[in-house]
Amino acid sequence: MKNGIKVFLCLLLAFTLFPFNSLEANAQGNDVSVKLRNYLGNKKTVGVDVVGEYLVEGQNDLTLVSSKDYSVKLENGELVLYTGNSRIKEFSGSFTVIPKSYGASNYISINGRDYLGEIEFTIEESYIRPINTLPLEDYLKGVVPYEMPATWHKEALKAQAVAARTYAMNYVGSVIDDTIRYQVYGGYIWDSSSYDTSTAAVNETVGDVLKYNGNLISAVYSSSNGGHTESAANYWGNSHPYLVGKPDPFDPQRPWSLTIDKQQIDTSGLDLKNPSEWWNSVSEKNSDLAELNNIKAYINKDFYPNTEIKIVGVPKLTISGKNSSGKSTNGSLTVDFFVKNADGSYRMEDTSELPDDYSNELAGEDRYGTSVEVAEYGWAAGADSVVLGRGDITLDALTGTVLAKKYNSPLLLTRSDRIPPEVLTEIKKINPTSKRVFLLGGEQAISESVENSIRNSGYTPVRIMGETRYHTAVKVAEQIQNSSEVIITSGNENSPDALSIASYAAKNQIPILLTRSDRVPAVVSNYLKKHNISKVHIIGGTVAVSKAVEDHVRGLGISNINRVQGEDRFATSVAIAKEFKYDMSNVIFASGYLFVDALPGAALAAKLNAPVILTRQDRFPNVVRGWLDGLSNQPFIHYLGGPVAISENTRDEIKQTLTASINLYTLTKEDVGIGTLRNILGGTLFKSYHITNVANSESRVTISGLGYGHGVGMSQYGAYERAEAGHSYKQILSFYYEGTTLQ
Known part of the structure; x- marks a missing residue:
């Protein structure tokens, strides 16, 4: 090839065209219909401009003119034509615009690219898909310079024109597109002098086409054959006598190579149990990203859609076999990789066994029995006092966890009208040294009957109450001395946020105050002012505790406000565990919806300095899974409540999270057709089957080859060299399509 020829790779690589049944047709007088996909992409709005005039088919009063800007939008399943911001017409299905007269005086622009002829606007898979219909010869003027550089020798371009025309004739009467799947079509670009030679x-x-035995041939071509054409029989298994394998001395045998390191990620220093710690900071070799991205695309498409892939290594890449044309036929490939799901979780596998006693369940026959089980577990050695809360409304009892911690007391639950026998028995068993039993709430919460049962058992009931839950929380807070900070959370009894923060508040003796969502109750506001509070932790998002509440607190002169929140109750419990200091040797799991079971567990959590983490009953939330997976230690697990609160399936997921490591998957392709390897690695990198060398070292593999594309039919670079050597386009076509006639 002479100096100055530029490699026109992007559009000449790997143009693979498949044989089709021959069709007898005359090239002249035929129209071609082309879906505009290659340059337009998938759009729900396209800009439309016209030069001259375009008529809307079936709309006698609607003409598009060059003085206006138009657009077509897909809205509610209909195509809508606009001029500027004004709707002109809605169309269900499709509509077609036709030039007033065909020719260069009337053409249309779609998103800035010009087209001759008519345009039908259709809907395809929820996108606008224009179809351009125009005469075959003008279509070819937009094809030839996109398949072969427009400045190349005219005889080579003429050979390309005949091959492209012959190929297109097989599709007359059907709809093709403007991509390499058929032939790349650039529209009406040939009005420029830059395209004079190709035009x-x-x-x-x-009108010239190639025929064999009177039938149109399959006029396939590729960029470069590497010095030897490939036969159709070898490549497709279809015997076409005019597509034979033979040496091509004029093909420049353009070289290429592809190199991949066998190890992409060194896993020896990674904590495979906690991939979240390193996933975003570990990556493959930058030098191999193009090849690896193609492999990832293949894995995503065929095996793990909508996931993120990290390739650990490509330990095997080999090429084998040769056919009669000297092209390689087979190969093997092994790829090791990790998978991260779209929801942020990782594909894990069990790699170790937990002991049977990795966890315990604190559960009774009902919530009252559960509170007894928790008390026996945490206060078997006795307690100073006992705190008694109402079992059917949670908030009074939750705010009392701070009081329970102050007096080293369990939190037991009672019915409003009577104390369950097992609870009274447990109080007697604990036999608090102070003889005090704190009752949280007024007589509507815990009746006089319960109080009398406590007194008659030899203990002193101490009632802490207010007019409302907000008042009661303040009364409990007043039992706590010398705290300059408070926790404010939702007073909504359906909110579990107070449960998640209760253990930290209790351990650190920080009062928990309740608020309405939209405003701070006066009793709470007065407490903040009276006790010179300097720091406030707000638990929950602005739906639970509004910005108005935060602004009110700030208006009291408290500038140190810390809001802790998550996207939902599960994420909020994780956010609390991350925000505040806990001893992670214990983790307490509670139901995010049946959290009344977990009420007594908040006092136990305070005793253990452990976080209370919420989970769904029937499945383990991903946000919680990610947090547990990221812990540097393996905690002891406490389940508050039985399977009705936390199912066995959820517990299995928690156990798996504690034991699993990220799964190393392997893609294996052993002795497959070389086309499979080229598909995986990408045709723009693995450029042909004419392999000249495979250098396989301990650390990397390099594949070298000649030519670009399948090598069947005409070599475009070979055609250029032949034209430069004085061959006519007829001689070029005669060599590459042996035995055909030009008609």
Whole structure:
């Protein structure tokens, strides 16, 4: 090839066209219909401009003119034509615009690219898909310079024009598209002098097609055959006598190579149990990203859609076999990889066994029995006092966890009208040294009957109460001395946020105050002012505790406000565990919806300095899974409540999270057709089957080859060299399509 020829790779690589049944047709007088996909992409709005005039088919009063800007939008399943911001017309299905007269005086622009002829606007898979219909010869003027550089020798371009025309004739009467799947079509670009040679090549061969035994041939071509054409029989298994394998001395045998390191990620220093710690900071070799991205695309498409892939290594890449054309036929590939799901979780596998006693369940026959089980577990050695809360409304009892911690007391639950026998028995068993039993709430919460049962058992009931839950929380807070900070959370009894923060508040003796969502109760506001509070932790998002509440607190002169929140109750419990200091040797799991079971567990959590983490009953939330997976230690697990609160399936997921490591998957392709390897690695990198060398070292593999594309039919670079050597386009076509006739 002479100096100055530029490699026109992007559009010449790997143009694979498949044989089709022959169709007898005359090239002249035929229209071609082309879906505009390659340059337009998938759009729900396209800009439309016209030069001259375009008529809307079936709309006698609607004409598009060059003085206006138009657009077509897909709205509610209909195509809508606009001029500027004004709707002109809605169309169900499709509509077609036709030039007032065909030719260069009337053409249309779609998103800035010009087209001759008519345009039908259709809907395809929820996107606008224009279809351009125009005469075959003008279509070819937009194809030839996109398949072969427009400045190349005219004889080469004429050979390209005949091959492209012959190929297109097989599709007359059907709809093709403008991509490499058929032929790349650039629209009406040939009005520029830059395309004079390619346009002349089409005009000077007008109507010429190639036939074999009177039938149109499959006029396939590729960029470069590597010095030897490939036969159709070898490549497709279809015997076409005019597509034979033979040496091509004029093909420049353009070289290429592909190199991949066998190890992409060194896993020896990674904590495979906690991939979240390193996933975003570990990556493959930058030098191999193009090849690896193609492999990832293949894995995503065929095996793990909508996931993120990290390739650990490519330990095997080999090429084997040769056919009669000297092209390689087979190969093997092994790829090791990790998978991260779209929801942020990782594909894990069990790699170790937990002991049977990795966890315990604190559960009774009902919530009252559960509170007894928790008390026996945490206060078997006795307690100073006992705190008694109402079992059917949670908030009074939750705010009392701070009081329970102050007096080293369990939190037991009672019915409003009577104390369950097992609870009274447990109080007697604990036999608090102070003889005090704190009752949280007024007589509507815990009746006089319960109080009398406590007194008659030899203990002193101490009632802490207020007019409302907000008042009661303040009364409990007043039992706590010398705290300059408070926790404010939702007073909504359906909110579990107070449960998640209760253990930290209790351990650190920080009062828990309740608020309405939209405003701070006066009793709470007065407490903040009276006790010179300097720091406030707000638990929950602005739906639970509004910005108005935060602004009110700030208006009291408290500038140190810390809001802790998550997207939901589960994420909020994780956010609390991350925000505040806990001893992670214990983790307490509670139901995010049946959290009344977990009420007594908040006092136990305070005793253990452990976080209370919420989970769904029937499945383990991903946000919690990620947090547990990221812990540096393996905690002891406490389940508050039985399977009705936390199912066995959820417990299995928690156990798996504690034991699993990220799964190393392997893609294996052993002795497969070389086309499979080229598909996986990408045709723009693995450029042909004409492999000249495979250098396989301990650390990397390099594949070297010649040519670009399948090598069947005409070599475009070979055609250029032949034209430069003085061959006519007829001689070029005669060599590459042996035994055919030009008609």
